[in-house]
Amino acid sequence: AQKVTQAQTEISVVEKEDVTLDCVYETRDTTYYLFWYKQPPSGELVFLIRRNSFDEQNEISGRYSWNFQKSTSSFNFTITASQVVDSAVYFCALSEYDYGGSQGNLIFGKGTKLSVKP
């Protein structure tokens, strides 16, 4: 069965601190996708990143970086120099990877609520 665990329910940091959000996943599939989505207080889901299971290269996008470690089944997300606007719930998600078609449905973790205080 597929499962995503985000052990940190809530994190509170002060602006400019770095913060890492943890994500551990379980799957029997040999190929899969991993995602991070952001849900700000307004409620929408904002796509941040997708990684496929073949690509373990870490990725950096501005203040955001992602560390994919297949050996530990983890896909952690780091925000450098956090800002108040980063305050949101962050969801990690997993889906199967189908060579013949689109990805499967997303299995979400329970989310980590990040509060960045000025």
Add this chain to the structure above:
Amino acid sequence: EPEVTQTPSHQVTQMGQEVILRCVPISNHLYFYWYRQILGQKVEFLVSFYNNEISEKSEIFDDQFSVERPDGSNFTLKIRSTKLEDSAMYFCASSGDRYSNQPQHFGDGTRLSIL
């Protein structure tokens, strides 16, 4: 940038009534999804739809639920006889063609409140 549009943003309905949630996916997308998020909880998959039929559904998606693509642009979720526990945010998502394998993009959600 093209986006998924959902209407209404908030729907208030009496228990037992039928409700239809509407979505306009991104125009060249072929895969459509509905997800549900009960307040304060995680996002849960309901159903996926491709080529005018359901491709996968979860245990939540029982006989009270149905989906339809009535024309070339809309994708709807119907709940036949709403229950209090159907109160949640409902998200529509779509993703691209078979070969581009684009990630799912979500609409802003419809908050459904059952009284």
